[in-house]
Amino acid sequence: MKYNVVIPAAGMGKRMGIGTNKLRISLQDKPIIAYTLNVFENDPWCSSIVLVVNEQDRDFMEELVRSYKFMKVKAIVKGGRERQESVYEGLKRIKEECIVLVHDGARPFVRIEHIQKLVQVTSEKSAAILAVPVKDTIKRAKDGIVQETFDRSELWSIQTPQAFKLSLLKEAYEKAEMDGFTGTDDASLVERIGHHVEIVEGDYNNIKITTKEDLYFAEAIIKGINEK
Ligand SMILES: Nc1ccn([C@@H]2O[C@H](COP(=O)(O)OP(=O)(O)OP(=O)(O)O)[C@@H](O)[C@H]2O)c(=O)n1
Ligand SMILES: C[C@](O)(CO)[C@H](O)COP(=O)(O)O
Numbered sequence: 001m002k003y004n005v006v007i008p009a010a011g012m013g014k015r016m017g018i019g020t021n022k023l024r025i026s027l028q029d030k031p032i033i034a035y036t037l038n039v040f041e042n043d044p045w046c047s048s049i050v051l052v053v054n055e056q057d058r059d060f061m062e063e064l065v066r067s068y069k070f071m072k073v074k075a076i077v078k079g080g081r082e083r084q085e086s087v088y089e090g091l092k093r094i095k096e097e098c099i100v101l102v103h104d105g106a107r108p109f110v111r112i113e114h115i116q117k118l119v120q121v122t123s124e125k126s127a128a129i130l131a132v133p134v135k136d137t138i139k140r141a142k143d144g145i146v147q148e149t150f151d152r153s154e155l156w157s158i159q160t161p162q163a164f165k166l167s168l169l170k171e172a173y174e175k176a177e178m179d180g181f182t183g184t185d186d187a188s189l190v191e192r193i194g195h196h197v198e199i200v201e202g203d204y205n206n207i208k209i210t211t212k213e214d215l216y217f218a219e220a221i222i223k224g225i226n227e228k
Contacts (some may be wrong), residue, residue: 002047003119003163005040006090009033009061009105010054010079015211021057022209023105027218032209034059035108037070043112045119047098048074050090051105084182084189088173091166099123100169102186103161106209109221114202115161121198122163129163130186130202131156154162156199159206161188168195 013022023033040046049072053061065073075093079086087102094100100124115128121128134155142145162185172189183189187197205221207214
């Protein structure tokens with residue numbers, strides 16, 4: 001079963017606070033983005049990768065793709081100001097109907113078995129996302145006062161990849177642009193045009209590297225993988 005993937009990597013890593021794109025940070029001598037690309041390069045189901053970058057990082061990313069021999073990277077595309085714009089630019093490069101995945105460059109530890117499970121579900125249902133059950137109790141608060149406590153058994157922490165039939169995702173992106181809607185993930189754009197999105201359970205190691213403490217978790221995950 002084949003798919004193409006768009007990898008948004010054009011962020012500025014503001015919450016990391018190092019003044020440069022966090023995806024350039026090395027974990028054990030390899031940049032974060034190289035871990036992410038490596039997963040898809042090694043998945044036989046992945047046909048091609050569209051990598052979305054910002055102009056400041058273009059030379060770095062091109063050199064990285066060359067030196068690590070990421071042969072599946074077929075296009076390196078200029079991103080936008082928000083993640084949603086970057087993904088949209090990437091999607092425009094994929095023309096033929098297919099299953100398309102969107103995966104954050106900042107999630108380097110996704111596993112091939114979960115990607116393939118996601119693709120299988122998408123081939124039947126057209127839209128599916130990786131997620132893990134929420135472990136904390138989640139409350140909604142206003143001005144520091146709790147308003148409600150959610151039923152945790154219904155809550156999921158949403159990850160990427162998120163997978164869709166290409167025409168469905170493009171329709172959702174076009175509609176969002178027309179309506180000026182911004183979501184924090186790709187599935188929310190598909191949900192709002194009335195399409196069901198399936199949850200596929202992944203694992204807790206598929207973290208998004210967002211803030212400095214995530215770098216410690218990332219090192220621990222790499223150590224754990226190497227010890228297996
Ligand atoms: N304009 C943007 C913003 C984000 N991303 C990418 O989307 C993914 C998830 O975004 P996030 O973790 O929020 O990354 P940043 O935007 O870099 O971080 P911050 O929000 O802290 O600035 C990352 O791989 C990031 O590079 C992107 O391609 N284009
Ligand atoms: C898409 C996402 O990974 C889902 O968890 C996430 O929402 C993208 O990044 P964010 O900027 O931290 O929301």
